[in-house]
Amino acid sequence: MSVQRRTEIARAVQGALESTPGVTGLFRTGPLIARVVDAGAELLGWRDAERPFVDLKDADGELRAIASIGVDVAAPAAATCRLAAENASGALAALGAGDVTIELTIVLINEP
16 A cells, blocks of 8 residues: 555544544554654654654554544543544545554543
8 A cells, every 4th residue: 555545544534533523632652752752853854743643554464543532521432432433434434445443542531
């Protein structure tokens, strides 16, 4: 899969997640040290700050879209995650992206 197609898929998932009621934001995924290095690289202009917050990983021929989200304290977290995953799946279907597993992690519950 081309880099352009991967970016298109990641941006579609990100847009679907951001438009989900109850989702307050998206965050970089991965280990803390990797996120710190990425933030430094972005500040220095070595890495594209506009890249999607959604990571795509290939594992055993399966494509996974991985995202970390914030959830509104007033929204039920489990229901918000289900709705976000459904929205992301719908966006992927509209793109004809095929079988993509959606992995969501709630990293923050806050008041918007």
